[in-house]
Amino acid sequence: MTDTRRWWALGAISLATFMTYLDNNVVNVALPTIQRDLGLSISGLEWIVSGYILVFAGLMLVGGRLADVFGRRRVFLIGLVVFTAASFAAGMATDGGVLIATRAVQGVGAAFLTPTALALLTSIFPDARERATAVGLWSAVGALALALGPLTGGLISERWHWGWIYLINVPIGIVTLGLGLWAIRAVPQETVRRGLDVPGLVTSSLALVALTYALIEGAGAGWTSPEILGAFGIAAVSALAFVTIERRSREPMIDLSLFRSRVFSGGTLSMGLWSFGVFGIYFFTALYLQNALGFSPIEAGAAFVPMALVMAATAALAPRLDRALGTARTVAAGLLLMAVSVFGISFVGEGGSFGDLLPWFLVYGLGGGMLVPLTTAILGALPAGRTGVASGVLNVSREVFGLLGITVLGAILNARQSSLLAEGAGQLTAFLDAYRYTLVVAAVIVLVGVPVSLLSLRASRAANPPVAAEERPAVPVG
Numbered sequence: 065m066t067d068t069r070r071w072w073a074l075g076a077i078s079l080a081t082f083m084t085y086l087d088n089n090v091v092n093v094a095l096p097t098i099q100r101d102l103g104l105s106i107s108g109l110e111w112i113v114s115g116y117i118l119v120f121a122g123l124m125l126v127g128g129r130l131a132d133v134f135g136r137r138r139v140f141l142i143g144l145v146v147f148t149a150a151s152f153a154a155g156m157a158t159d160g161g162v163l164i165a166t167r168a169v170q171g172v173g174a175a176f177l178t179p180t181a182l183a184l185l186t187s188i189f190p191d192a193r194e195r196a197t198a199v200g201l202w203s204a205v206g207a208l209a210l211a212l213g214p215l216t217g218g219l220i221s222e223r224w225h226w227g228w229i230y231l232i233n234v235p236i237g238i239v240t241l242g243l244g245l246w247a248i249r250a251v252p253q254e255t256v257r258r259g260l261d262v263p264g265l266v267t268s269s270l271a272l273v274a275l276t277y278a279l280i281e282g283a284g285a286g287w288t289s290p291e292i293l294g295a296f297g298i299a300a301v302s303a304l305a306f307v308t309i310e311r312r313s314r315e316p317m318i319d320l321s322l323f324r325s326r327v328f329s330g331g332t333l334s335m336g337l338w339s340f341g342v343f344g345i346y347f348f349t350a351l352y353l354q355n356a357l358g359f360s361p362i363e364a365g366a367a368f369v370p371m372a373l374v375m376a377a378t379a380a381l382a383p384r385l386d387r388a389l390g391t392a393r394t395v396a397a398g399l400l401l402m403a404v405s406v407f408g409i410s411f412v413g414e415g416g417s418f419g420d421l422l423p424w425f426l427v428y429g430l431g432g433g434m435l436v437p438l439t440t441a442i443l444g445a446l447p448a449g450r451t452g453v454a455s456g457v458l459n460v461s462r463e464v465f466g467l468l469g470i471t472v473l474g475a476i477l478n479a480r481q482s483s484l485l486a487e488g489a490g491q492l493t494a495f496l497d498a499y500r501y502t503l504v505v506a507a508v509i510v511l512v513g514v515p516v517s518l519l520s521l522r523a524s525r526a527a528n529p530p531v532a533a534e535e536r537p538a539v540p541v542g
Contacts, residue, residue, distance in 0.1 A: 330520020378433025
């Protein structure tokens with residue numbers, strides 16, 4: 065692949081990531097409008113978001129494995145077509161059931177796109193320095209999508225028909241498909257036919273779907289209800305069966321020996337701890353801006369833009385920091401800055417303004433951008449033939465820990481708020497106190513990632529280790 069075409073391929077991969085990240089955030093502020101238009105109950109409204117997450121998280125390991133078996137380019141393009149077509153159907157939906165179903169199909173497309181995007185970068189950019197730059201630029205585009213999601217959702221929900229939050233994906237998807245067909249070329253290392261490990265695919269998907277369902281529905285149904293306890297039980301049994309199958313399989317979906325790698329296991333845990341604290345805070349801070357500070361949906365979405373712009377700029381520069389400081393120090397410093405930022409936000413109360421929040425948002429963006437070398441280091445620690453499913457593991461970790469953050473931190477916030485309300489505190493006072501308390505808990509959780517990253521990523525550099533003979537491709541296909 066020529067140098068020019070490689071960077072165009074990066075553009076196609078980044079556009080696909082932008083589309084899926086945008087879709088994951090754009091819907092939240094538009095939910096009240098969708099509810100009024102389609103006459104949905106609160107439960108139905110929750111499933112517009114939850115149905116997507118459930119399928120997305122449940123099938124990400126499958127998407128990564130299919131990429132390793134049938135080729136990253138092929139699975140990437142299939143995922144792109146599925147996601148774009150489902151986005152069109154969601155935008156045209158006139159019934160709540162149809163919208164929930166098309167959102168689930170979007171989750172299938174995203175589960176194919178997300179792990180293959182990272183895996184493609186490792187094959188398109190074999191040079192460690194170029195790959196670090198590519199991952200930095202890719203991460204910067206993702207950060208921009210996180211910023212533009214709430215803002216775009218607010219603009220559309222206030223001024224256009226809500227269907228456009230999905231229809232905007234269609235032109236982006238068509239352009240990305242054309243660019244991907246031209247710029248992304250299959251290479252032998254990414255088109256190796258291996259066994260699908262069907263038992264592993266089934267048990268891993270069942271475990272992730274059951275766990276995600278329990279986390280999503282636990283608060284509403286009751287954490288000790290038969291429904292939720294049953295879901296957790298299915299998740300545990302399926303996970304145990306998956307581990308047993310993988311240990312005995314000749315062609316395992318996940319080589320469990322990968323977790324013996326200090327960089328892979330520690331880096332994945334660091335990413336998970338970050339997601340746990342951050343996903344929940346992102347969710348509850350959006351509520352805080354609107355409920356406590358009186359921001360409109362557009363204003364609440366716009367409030368995150370400076371933070372994400374700093375994150376995007378820092379992500380693009382992160383490879384230079386990595387070369388200067390080393391991966392462990394760069395990632396640890398990023399997590400430390402994020403923990404300090406979350407703790408600082410806890411001091412902004414009812415009388416706060418955007419000016420009070422802005423410095424902490426900027427510090428948060430700076431720290432978030434410095435985490436780019438973490439992704440590069442995790443992928444660089446793995447054999448080339450396993451990068452597809454490894455990318456799936458990384459993204460599953462991020463999504464599941466993120467759901468844990470929303471549910472666990474949400475449970476802490478609700479328990480604290482209920483206790484204060486029972487003592488006679490006002491609704492807003494109780495929410496603010498509980499919110500600030502939850503921020504402190506989240507800051508401590510993110511802070512745990514600092515020593516974890518220092519220990520696991522020390523002396524790490526973003527380069528693929530030599531591939532053992534048994535890891536090299538067998539018979540190229542296509």
